[in-house]
Amino acid sequence: MSSIQEAKDQLNDVIKKSRVDMYKPIQIAEVLRYSRLNIDKALQITELATYKNKSCKWRDEVTKVLLGKSCTSSANYQHDLWNAVPPESLKLLDTENKRTNGGVERYIYLKFSEKQKTIASIIAYIESTESKKFELSELLQFFKLNPGIKRSIDKAYEIVTYSLFETIIVALETKxxxxxxxxxxxxxxxxxxxxxxxxxxxxxxxxxxxAAHIYRVGVTNAADRGLDMWANFGPAIQIKHLTLDTETAKKIIDQIESDHIVIVCRDTDKNIIQTITQQIGWGQRVRGIIQESELISWYDRCLKGKFSNELAKPLLECIANSFRKEFPHSVALADFLEERKYITIIVDSFWTTNNDIDKIKTDQ
Structure with a gap:
C-alpha cells in the first residue's frame, strides 16, 4: 500500500459492498477512533491481534445505539474485513484520521447516514403513494438499481413477503x-x-x-441460508433472491428443520428448486415455491382488486412499519453525530461526502 488514495479506495469498496447496517465500515471507524483518542492503550494499528476481536465489541456498542441490534454473522465472516482493509492500509487511514481530527470516522458515519436516508425515501414512497398507484416492482427496483442499498435487497424481499402473508392471514381471520x-x-x-x-x-x-400469524426471525447469517420466517401453523419460509445452484438449494432445504417449507425466489430460480424437489425425499418437505412475479400479482390484487378497500391500508401500513423496524433511521444518528462532535469538524476536501455537497448547495 503506497498512498492514502488507495487506502480510501479500499474503504470505499467496503462501504459500497456493505448492507444498510454497515457493520464493517463502522468497525473500521471505531478502531480509528480508539486509536485517535488512545482509549485502548494496547491497540497497535499495525498489529491486527490487538484489535481484531475487541473491535467487534466496539462496533456492537455503536450499532446497538444506532440500529438497536448487533452483528450476528459468523466470526470468520466478520474477520474477513481485515483482508479487505489490512493493517498497512488501516495505518494510512489512521494517520489521516488523526491529521483531520476524526475526519475519516466522520466520513464513514456520514456514508452510513446517506444509506439510511435512502431507506427513509423508500418509506416516504410507501406512505405517500396512493394504493392504486403503488407498484411492488418499482419498490424492488429501488434496491436493485441503487448501489448504496443493493446489498440489502434480501431484507426488502423478506419485508414485502412478510407484509403480504401477514395481511392476508389476518384479513381472513384465520384461527x-x-x-x-x-x-x-x-x-x-x-x-x-x-x-x-x-x-x-x-x-x-x-x-x-x-389467531394465525407469520413471524420474521430477524437477522440471517452471513451465508444467507438461515430461516427467514415461520408461521405458528406450520410452514417455515425461506426467501432467496440470490442466484441459486443445485448444491446451494439443497443446503437451504437441509438446514431448515421443518416438513412444510415455502421458498420465495426469483422467477429464474424456480426450475432449479423444482428439480431438487422431484428427487426422492425432497418433494414432501417443500410445500410450495413462490416466484417474484406472483408476489407482484398478489400485491396488485390487494391494492387494486375487489378487496382493496379491506386490504390496501393494512398492507401498506405493515410494509412501512416493517421497513422502519428493520432500518431505524433517526434522531439517534443525529444525536450520535453531535455527541461525537463530527458535525463541527472542519471538512477536509479529500473526505467530503454527498451530505457535505448538499449542505454547501443549500447554504448557497
Whole structure:
C-alpha cells in the first residue's frame, strides 16, 4: 500500500459492498477512533491481534445505539474485513484520521447516514403513494438499481413477503386449534402440567384456539441460508433472491428443520428448486415455491382488486412499519453525530461526502 488514495479506495469498496447496517465500515471507524483518542492503550494499528476481536465489541456498542441490534454473522465472516482493509492500509487511514481530527470516522458515519436516508425515501414512497398507484416492482427496483442499498435487497424481499402473508392471514381471520381427542383423556390428565407448557392446554380443557400469524426471525447469517420466517401453523419460509445452484438449494432445504417449507425466489430460480424437489425425499418437505412475479400479482390484487378497500391500508401500513423496524433511521444518528462532535469538524476536501455537497448547495 503506497498512498492514502488507495487506502480510501479500499474503504470505499467496503462501504459500497456493505448492507444498510454497515457493520464493517463502522468497525473500521471505531478502531480509528480508539486509536485517535488512545482509549485502548494496547491497540497497535499495525498489529491486527490487538484489535481484531475487541473491535467487534466496539462496533456492537455503536450499532446497538444506532440500529438497536448487533452483528450476528459468523466470526470468520466478520474477520474477513481485515483482508479487505489490512493493517498497512488501516495505518494510512489512521494517520489521516488523526491529521483531520476524526475526519475519516466522520466520513464513514456520514456514508452510513446517506444509506439510511435512502431507506427513509423508500418509506416516504410507501406512505405517500396512493394504493392504486403503488407498484411492488418499482419498490424492488429501488434496491436493485441503487448501489448504496443493493446489498440489502434480501431484507426488502423478506419485508414485502412478510407484509403480504401477514395481511392476508389476518384479513381472513384465520384461527388455529390445538386439541387432544377424548380417548386420550387419561394420558392428558397424567401429563397435564407438561401439556400446559408444551401445548398451551389448561387443566380441564382438551383444546384451545388462537389467531394465525407469520413471524420474521430477524437477522440471517452471513451465508444467507438461515430461516427467514415461520408461521405458528406450520410452514417455515425461506426467501432467496440470490442466484441459486443445485448444491446451494439443497443446503437451504437441509438446514431448515421443518416438513412444510415455502421458498420465495426469483422467477429464474424456480426450475432449479423444482428439480431438487422431484428427487426422492425432497418433494414432501417443500410445500410450495413462490416466484417474484406472483408476489407482484398478489400485491396488485390487494391494492387494486375487489378487496382493496379491506386490504390496501393494512398492507401498506405493515410494509412501512416493517421497513422502519428493520432500518431505524433517526434522531439517534443525529444525536450520535453531535455527541461525537463530527458535525463541527472542519471538512477536509479529500473526505467530503454527498451530505457535505448538499449542505454547501443549500447554504448557497
Amino acid at each position: 388455529i386449534t390445538v386439541s387432544v381427542p377424548s380417548k386420550k383423556q387419561n394420558l392428558l390428565n397424567e401429563f397435564s402440567d407438561l401439556a400446559k407448557v408444551l401445548l398451551g392446554l389448561q387443566e380441564g380443557h382438551n383444546s384451545w384456539e388462537f
